[in-house]
Amino acid sequence: MHATIQKEMDVILTYLQPDEKIYVVGCGNCAEKCKSGGPEETEEMAQRLEKKGVNVIGYSSTPSGVGLCSLPMCRKMMIEENLDENNAADSFLVLACGQGIHTVIDATDGGEVHPGCDTIFGGETEQPGIVKEYCSLCGECVTAYTAGLCPMTLCSKMLLNGPCGGAKDGKCEVDKEKDCGWHLIYVRLKDAGKLHLLEAYYDPKNFAKWSRPRSLVVKGTEATFKSLAGEHTVSRED
Amino acid sequence: MSSLKEKLNNGSFVLTGEIGPPKGTDIEKHLEKAELIKDKVVAVNVTDLQSAILRAGSLATCHLLQQRGIEPVYQLTCRDRNRLALQSDLLSAWILGIKNVLCLTGDHTSLGDHPEAKPVFDFDSVHLLKASSILNSGKDLTGHDLDGSPNFFQGAVVSPGADPIEPQIIKMKKKVAAGAKFFQTQAVFDVEQFGEFVNKVNGLQVPIIAGIVILKSAGMASYMNEKVAGINVPDGLIKEMKNTEKSDIKKKAVEIAARLTRQVKPFCQGVHLMTLGWEELIPDIIEQAEIS
Numbered sequence: 001m002h003a004t005i006q007k008e009m010d011v012i013l014t015y016l017q018p019d020e021k022i023y024v025v026g027c028g029n030c031a032e033k034c035k036s037g038g039p040e041e042t043e044e045m046a047q048r049l050e051k052k053g054v055n056v057i058g059y060s061s062t063p064s065g066v067g068l069c070s071l072p073m074c075r076k077m078m079i080e081e082n083l084d085e086n087n088a089a090d091s092f093l094v095l096a097c098g099q100g101i102h103t104v105i106d107a108t109d110g111g112e113v114h115p116g117c118d119t120i121f122g123g124e125t126e127q128p129g130i131v132k133e134y135c136s137l138c139g140e141c142v143t144a145y146t147a148g149l150c151p152m153t154l155c156s157k158m159l160l161n162g163p164c165g166g167a168k169d170g171k172c173e174v175d176k177e178k179d180c181g182w183h184l185i186y187v188r189l190k191d192a193g194k195l196h197l198l199e200a201y202y203d204p205k206n207f208a209k210w211s212r213p214r215s216l217v218v219k220g221t222e223a224t225f226k227s228l229a230g231e232h233t234v235s236r237e238d
Numbered sequence: 239m240s241s242l243k244e245k246l247n248n249g250s251f252v253l254t255g256e257i258g259p260p261k262g263t264d265i266e267k268h269l270e271k272a273e274l275i276k277d278k279v280v281a282v283n284v285t286d287l288q289s290a291i292l293r294a295g296s297l298a299t300c301h302l303l304q305q306r307g308i309e310p311v312y313q314l315t316c317r318d319r320n321r322l323a324l325q326s327d328l329l330s331a332w333i334l335g336i337k338n339v340l341c342l343t344g345d346h347t348s349l350g351d352h353p354e355a356k357p358v359f360d361f362d363s364v365h366l367l368k369a370s371s372i373l374n375s376g377k378d379l380t381g382h383d384l385d386g387s388p389n390f391f392q393g394a395v396v397s398p399g400a401d402p403i404e405p406q407i408i409k410m411k412k413k414v415a416a417g418a419k420f421f422q423t424q425a426v427f428d429v430e431q432f433g434e435f436v437n438k439v440n441g442l443q444v445p446i447i448a449g450i451v452i453l454k455s456a457g458m459a460s461y462m463n464e465k466v467a468g469i470n471v472p473d474g475l476i477k478e479m480k481n482t483e484k485s486d487i488k489k490k491a492v493e494i495a496a497r498l499t500r501q502v503k504p505f506c507q508g509v510h511l512m513t514l515g516w517e518e519l520i521p522d523i524i525e526q527a528e529i530s
């Protein structure tokens with residue numbers, strides 16, 4: 001999921017012109033789990049903005065469990081269900097991640113948008129309201145060698161061949177509250193009797209697979225991932 | 239030919255020193271520190287934005303040392319440069335006559351004075367060693383021929399006081415496989431622990447230069463114990479510092495550094511003296527350590 005946190009009201013207000021007609025859009029999936037833009041927070045934001053004198057002409061969120069970042073679902077909400085209000089809006093304040101913001105641009109054929117949230121990372125939802133980052137979306141997963149733990153994310157220096165000399169009591173040099181990713185990897189590999197995986201050499205990362213923007217196109221059983229490293233097609237048929 | 243390499247290869251016990259470039263352009267007094275120890279050490283390390291604090295560059299400073307007849311060890315970290323810049327700086331260093339390079343990961347940007355900087359870490363230290371080895375072979379990392387190639391004597395670092403030590407040793411082996419020809423260690427204060435470490439890595443057959451950091455006060459020792467990874471200053475040493483009159487503190491610092499040097503000598507091929515501005519004490523340390 002994409003973790004998001006609402007921007008401060010003072011910041012949001014700087015984006016809006018006096019008398020601008022605003023439509024607030026929320027997301028029933030990730031943003032709901034982060035309490036930053038689910039149906040409840042969307043309604044709440046509309047009310048908070050009105051209290052600040054903003055001309056809010058409507059609001060809606062994709063239903064609980066449905067991501068705003070699905071263009072068909074976003075279109076359904078924006079065009080099929082709320083067309084009049086959307087047509088009347090000067091702009092959309094989007095309480096969702098950056099993907100959701102762009103989905104609103106697409107769904108409204110180039111509508112004007114404002115970000116209502118900062119998109120902070122992709123993470124695991126431990127429980128609603130608690131999200132932690134375990135993957136940096138690098139494009140080529142190396143966790144087969146690291147006991148399932150991501151060195152690109154859990155190691156502050158994205159090291160691939162083992163720990164730096166900065167760990168103290170299992171904590172990283174950047175923050176004594178943060179576990180050293182390589183300490184965690186070492187302990188898990190050792191427990192599993194797989195320290196030979198730590199002994200092997202790993203080449204530098206192919207950062208062309210981490211270029212942006214990237215795309216994925218699935219046709220039948222074939223999926224194609226496109227990045228600056230080229231097209232990478234994988235078939236589900238063996 | 240690198241004198242450091244020559245000395246390590248013929249089994250001499252080596253002494254190296256260290257300076258940091260200025261925060262600014264006023265480099266003369268930094269070079270003077272190196273001049274002070276010129277005849278006492280085989281080479282002088284130049285740190286690369288140590289602790290992620292902005293300073294003048296290691297490469298330029300190494301060049302100036304070179305011009306004054308002081309052999310530099312060019313410290314190069316992966317924090318601030320991607321693989322293009324790292325390889326390019328290595329080639330530049332060789333063009334300037336620099337023969338020794340110490341390949342480091344580098345402290346994290348967040349620890350320094352520009353914590354909002356983008357940390358690069360395109361490479362880790364093993365990759366950097368390997369890249370240096372590949373340049374030495376006349377190619378670049380992607381296999382293109384070089385028009386003239388370096389022949390670096392490349393070293394790496396290891397932290398003998400790390401806990402657990404096993405992953406450090408595993409990484410040390412990878413560094414050797416990637417081309418590390420010598421190691422400098424994190425500061426050693428606990429000689430017994432250092433000896434145990436050396437026994438574990440003896441089979442690697444690669445020279446180890448023990449890091450000796452000058453103790454300037456009991457407070458500094460406690461601070462390092464608390465904050466710096468891999469450093470264990472025994473209580474006895476802290477007490478010794480505490481019981482020393484202020485006026486005698488430099489004498490005591492020399493005495494401890496010399497004693498540590500004598501004690502680690504049987505386990506290693508040299509000592510890297512990190513005197514943190516007190517370079518003028520190096521001749522006394524050497525004399526008291528009874529090495530020359």
Ligand code: SF4
Nearest residue numbers: 135136138141142150
């Ligand atoms: S290596 Fe890390 S960042 Fe890359 S895909 Fe795997 S978990 Fe994600």
Ligand code: SF4
Nearest residue numbers: 155163164172180181
């Ligand atoms: S202390 Fe651990 S997590 Fe932090 S940078 Fe070093 S290896 Fe990575």
